[in-house]
Amino acid sequence: MPSSASPVIRRARLGAELRRLRHRDALTLEQVCGRLGWASTSKLSRIELGQSRPDLADVLDLLDVYQVPAGQREALILIARDAATSRGWWKGLGEMGERQRGYAELESGAATIVEYQPAVVPGLLQTPAYARLRVAAGALLCPDVDAEADVRARAVRQELVCRPDPPDYTALLDERACDPGGLPVEVWREQVRHLVTLADRPNVTIRLLARDAAPHADVHPLTPFSYYAFPDPADPRTVMVETLTTDLRLVAEEDVARYERLIDWLQAAALSAEETVEVLARRAEVPVVPRPRIPVPGGPGAD
Structure with missing residues (x-):
């Protein structure tokens, strides 16, 4: 088994950080999704709850909306990459x-x-x-x-x-x-x-x-x-x-x-x-x- 950051935990942490940023800016799910042109709030809700593997492009768009400064932005991108780990990670885990x-x-x-x-x-x-x-x-x-x-x-x-x-x-x-x-x-x-x-x-x-x-x-x-x-x-x-x-x-x-x-x-x-x-x-x-x-x-x- 690989010894790397746990994807499910990184998703939970990323979601909590993104939710905190949204609350900091006093934005609703609807307002953020409207700015990004997302059809519904379910996508953002699932990301914030850590229930789905985030697409890195979506995370970058969210960081733009929240105007996250460079240092914090880089840290969150690293977390997002761990959170998005998918099929390749599972190849070593059998059936x-x-x-x-x-x-x-x-x-x-x-x-x-x-x-x-x-x-x-x-x-x-x-x-x-x-x-x-x-x-x-x-x-x-x-x-x-x-x-x-x-x-x-x-x-x-x-x-x-x-x-x-x-x-x-x-x-x-x-x-x-x-x-x-x-x-x-x-x-x-x-x-x-x-x-x-x-x-x-x-x-x-x-x-x-x-x-x-x-x-x-x-x-x-x-x-x-x-x-x-x-x-x-x-x-x-x-x-x-x-x-x-x-x-x-x-x-x-x-x-x-x-x-x-x-x-x-x-x-x-x-x-x-x-x-x-x-x-x-x-x-x-x-x-x-x-x-x-x-x-x-x-x-x-x-x-």
């Missing part, structure tokens, strides 16, 4: 459905990723056999999913954990996420061994929340979620909340801040990384060889 694509865009440019999962191993940590069974189970509710294409896409996404400049990745897992459940014993054991192996990487931290763990005020997340922070601090920190049929992307500062507090509470209640590896190794009957871990600057709640 991805829409939901996987949303996560891949965020992961590709992230400096910090924190994932919470109450019941399953996160996609970035799954073995092919485990992923195949999870996708097959999900297909009972979403029969149009191409299981093999989905598994291949996960494998492509997982390359980011091992790339030369990987993000700092933390998985916070409820203990039942690592239970065998109805999995074949060998699939489950291979998956747990894979977690132990990945946990040895300096950029990967895996921590279990025991069944009797009590986060602050006994607040437990109701759904899985993923948190992303980016190298450019001006890019909006983002939370993806996973539901059965779709994923909710949160970028508002107050929403993200609540999840950052929740991550702090979960980390305070979780087993340490070393304790987690010992628990997983016992389950998978893997001998643990203590190895020094290189500290990696973390995101919210870093020890």
Whole structure:
């Protein structure tokens, strides 16, 4: 996977900047579109909401309307180019459905990723056999999913954990996420061994929340979620909340801040990384060889 700015985050940032410029000049959507000869306001609205890949020529026209000075103009053009990245960027991402694509865009440019999962191993940590069974189970509710294409896409996404400049990745897992459940014993054991192996990487931290763990005020997340922070601090920190049929992307500062507090509470209640590896190794009957871990600057709640 490429290590470049996340297009979806750059679109959100570009849209927010353009909306701020329009409000600064006290212009309505209709007034701006009228000056540019655009047939309707939907095009500008989608750009401002980060819902479409902007055409660079359209962005240049908008910057002219708002009379943006040279220095700021150059910065926004760079952001617009990242936001407009399209087909060429996806060639390295395999066959991805829409939901996987949303996560891949965020992961590709992230400096910090924190994932919470109450019941399953996160996609970035799954073995092919485990992923195949999870996708097959999900297909009972979403029969149009191409299981093999989905598994291949996960494998492509997982390359980011091992790339030369990987993000700092933390998985916070409820203990039942690592239970065998109805999995074949060998699939489950291979998956747990894979977690132990990945946990040895300096950029990967895996921590279990025991069944009797009590986060602050006994607040437990109701759904899985993923948190992303980016190298450019001006890019909006983002939370993806996973539901059965779709994923909710949160970028508002107050929403993200609540999840950052929740991550702090979960980390305070979780087993340490070393304790987690010992628990997983016992389950998978893997001998643990203590190895020094290189500290990696973390995101919210870093020890």
